[in-house]
Amino acid sequence: MIDAFSSIEDLGRALRAKEVSAVELARFYIERLAKYGDRLGAVVTITRDRAMAEAEAADRALASGDNRPLLGIPYGVKDLLATKGIPTTWGAEPYRNQVFDYDATVVERLTNAGAVLVAKLAMVELAGGFGYNNADASFTGPGRTPWNTGFWSGGSSSGPGAAVAAALVPFAIGSETSGSILTPAAFSGITGLRPTYGAVSRHGAMALCWTLDKIGPMARSAADCNTVFGAIVGEDPRDPTTARVFPSGRANWVASSVMARAANQRKARIGLVKGSWDHVQPAVRDNFLASVEVLRAQGHTLSEVTYPDLPYGPTISLIVDAEGASAFEDILQDGRAKQLRAVADRTGGFASAATLAIDYLRAQRVRAKIRQALLRLFEEVDLVVSPTRATVAYPVGPNFDEVYRDFRSGPAVIPSMNLLGAPCVALPNGFGENGLPTSIQLNAAPAHDTLAVNVAIHYQSATRHHLAKPAGF
Amino acid sequence: MPSRRTFAKSLLAAGAALPLAEALAQCPPPYAQHLTPAELERIVADVQEVAPQLDAFRRFPLSNSDAPDFV
Numbered sequence: 001m002i003d004a005f006s007s008i009e010d011l012g013r014a015l016r017a018k019e020v021s022a023v024e025l026a027r028f029y030i031e032r033l034a035k036y037g038d039r040l041g042a043v044v045t046i047t048r049d050r051a052m053a054e055a056e057a058a059d060r061a062l063a064s065g066d067n068r069p070l071l072g073i074p075y076g077v078k079d080l081l082a083t084k085g086i087p088t089t090w091g092a093e094p095y096r097n098q099v100f101d102y103d104a105t106v107v108e109r110l111t112n113a114g115a116v117l118v119a120k121l122a123m124v125e126l127a128g129g130f131g132y133n134n135a136d137a138s139f140t141g142p143g144r145t146p147w148n149t150g151f152w153s154g155g156s157s158s159g160p161g162a163a164v165a166a167a168l169v170p171f172a173i174g175s176e177t178s179g180s181i182l183t184p185a186a187f188s189g190i191t192g193l194r195p196t197y198g199a200v201s202r203h204g205a206m207a208l209c210w211t212l213d214k215i216g217p218m219a220r221s222a223a224d225c226n227t228v229f230g231a232i233v234g235e236d237p238r239d240p241t242t243a244r245v246f247p248s249g250r251a252n253w254v255a256s257s258v259m260a261r262a263a264n265q266r267k268a269r270i271g272l273v274k275g276s277w278d279h280v281q282p283a284v285r286d287n288f289l290a291s292v293e294v295l296r297a298q299g300h301t302l303s304e305v306t307y308p309d310l311p312y313g314p315t316i317s318l319i320v321d322a323e324g325a326s327a328f329e330d331i332l333q334d335g336r337a338k339q340l341r342a343v344a345d346r347t348g349g350f351a352s353a354a355t356l357a358i359d360y361l362r363a364q365r366v367r368a369k370i371r372q373a374l375l376r377l378f379e380e381v382d383l384v385v386s387p388t389r390a391t392v393a394y395p396v397g398p399n400f401d402e403v404y405r406d407f408r409s410g411p412a413v414i415p416s417m418n419l420l421g422a423p424c425v426a427l428p429n430g431f432g433e434n435g436l437p438t439s440i441q442l443n444a445a446p447a448h449d450t451l452a453v454n455v456a457i458h459y460q461s462a463t464r465h466h467l468a469k470p471a472g473f
Numbered sequence: 474m475p476s477r478r479t480f481a482k483s484l485l486a487a488g489a490a491l492p493l494a495e496a497l498a499q500c501p502p503p504y505a506q507h508l509t510p511a512e513l514e515r516i517v518a519d520v521q522e523v524a525p526q527l528d529a530f531r532r533f534p535l536s537n538s539d540a541p542d543f544v
Contacts, residue, residue: 197544211543245544314530317523335507350504351516359527364541366533371542421544 002028004167005469008073008224009257011170015062015072022058022072026051026116029074032168033119036473039149041141042162044079045120047086054116061114069227069255071114076169078157079120080127080206081107081215090206091138091156092125094336104204105236106173106215113231121159121172125340127180128156129208129324130348135396137342142396145188146470148434151393154184160218161188166473171219171228175205177212178316178418182441185218185426187393189437191466192218193225193453196446197421198245200229201236209323211364212316212418221466222425222456223256229449230255245421246447259454260461266454270295271305271381275410280390283432284407288387291429291440294462295385300455305381307411308373311366316415318363321352329353367419374420378445383455385442386413388426392436413441423449425456428465437465 002020003010014020020028030046037043051074058072079089082100089096107117122140124132135142135152143158145151146166153162157174161184164172174181176194185192193216200215207213217228234250235242242249258264272292277285296302328349331337337349377384390409394400417424424443432438444452460466505513 241544311530311533314526318530332504332507338507347508347512347516347519350508350512351519353504354516354520359531361541362531362533362535364543365535365539366530368539368542369535 004029004032005220006170007221008069008170008219008227011073012069012071016067022055022062022116023052025072026055026074026118029118029169033163036166036168037163039144040146040153040162040166041138041143042122042153042159042166042168043119044089044122044140044159045087047083047117047119050086051116051118054111058114058116066114068114070110070231072116073170074116074118075110075171075173076119076121076160076163077107077117077173078123078160078175080123080175081173082204083107083117083120086120088120089139090126091123091140093139093339093341094331096139100204102204105201105238106232107204109232115231118169119163121163123159124156125342125345126324126328127175127177127206127208129177129320129328130337130340130345130352132342133344133399133401134342135394137345139341143184144396145393145436146473147189147436151395151434151436152187154187154393156180157184157218161185161190164188164190164218164220166470171217171224173215174218175213175215176418177209177320179414181216181218182388182414182424182426186388186437186439189428189468190218190220191222191225191428191456192216192426193222193229193449194424195229195233195449196246196249196423198241199249199423199449200232201239201242203236203238207327209320209327211319211323222427222453222460223260225425226256226259226453226457229253229453248447252447252450254450256457260457264454265298265458266451267299267301268382268451268455269301269303269380270383270385271303271377273384273386273411273413274304274306276386276413278410279408280387281392281404281407281432283430284387284390284392284438287430287432287438288440291459294459295455298458298462303381305377305384307413308377310370310373310416312370312412312416312419315363315366315370316419318355318359319367322355322360325349325352325355370416370419374416374422375445382448382451383442383444384413384417385440386411388439388441392432392434392438413443417443421446423452425452427456427459428468429463430465
């Protein structure tokens, strides 16, 4: 009997003990994807043939004594990663029949690690680059969180969030430009790792914004995210940012089993962002403060930090607008942008195309100031911590700006840390309104992914939020 | 010759003051040909909504030596 919610480590142990074969495991998760995928709006394509071939290869490797941690482990990828011969839709009607003849580097690396691709997972069209304002922003419909399917699973990695939370896959690969791993991790009650910009190759990934896009793992625990991260981090000549920004990413990686040892627990100076829990939903605040006490009890040094007052919002908006309009120039020029699902997306790209070059360059110049200010903050503290989102998941139906009007995040931690290129782990830390999960985010300085993961792994060793299972799945 | 620049200028002008009909008339292909008057109106409204923030952003102090950071 397979527990769908098992960790990667436990599934690997079962495979090596021959309690289950890789083929059986792949079939098991494919059945779950087929059974629940549509209900959650989580799946674009089940990659059955490829999965069976990879699982059979994994069984042969297991029989020869191969013990790589991801060998035979099924997974899904956000449908913006190229997969040879399988549609890669970018969540958008204009690209619905797009097929590449190669695998993205991340997929290639997971294949080389012995993992088994079982699904291409749903996403907000074009990763949200044209300004969607509603959960129904993909040709597959809205992603739904399994904790309460009347609510959104978050975006733009909506399918990875829902699929991991409902244990349709043990782990998934998402991407973030500004919040697209953290938000679905928060709204779906799972763990998400946004790596340092440049840590993971984007070759074969849809580009929304070249100077902000990042690829990262989403799983139920920080330990699992780190195991996957170990397989995908590192230089790739096909993505020059991996060599330029974070060349030591692979060398710095530490196995989860090593990091989890009590003796290897790192003590951090944690900065709690002032104002980040003052105007959030009551349960978000209460769960955040309870999480803070766990961190305090684990020996971290906590203090409140004042966030630099800089124009994060306009800066990131102008950068995403300009780069996004350029990245999708083809569908703006021929008008296919009008086929997009969300009403706001049908005109948003045209408005973005009106961004002036001088404004874009100004934004990248202001970004340099922002990076300097945030790096100074990281001289005072090792981690910058706040609630991941001010509220639980948005309901499916109304526009985002029509709900939760009484609540706000305070300092713009997610956009600013994305402008910095900083790594972050988002962790579930309880539940709030309508039985929906809440989350805490741990941001580290660029290239210090391992510190954020270390603190997250030990936080989860002292809590059980990440082990909760949604009913009915 | 119609260009993105004239399109951008027309939208920004529309966001500032220009009447919608005039803005529409100024919007050239390849972009504006795909937009209905209602859609253009929505874009103009969006531009108008963010205009104060954009103005403030343009006043953020920068010196000649402040180079862009593309990461």
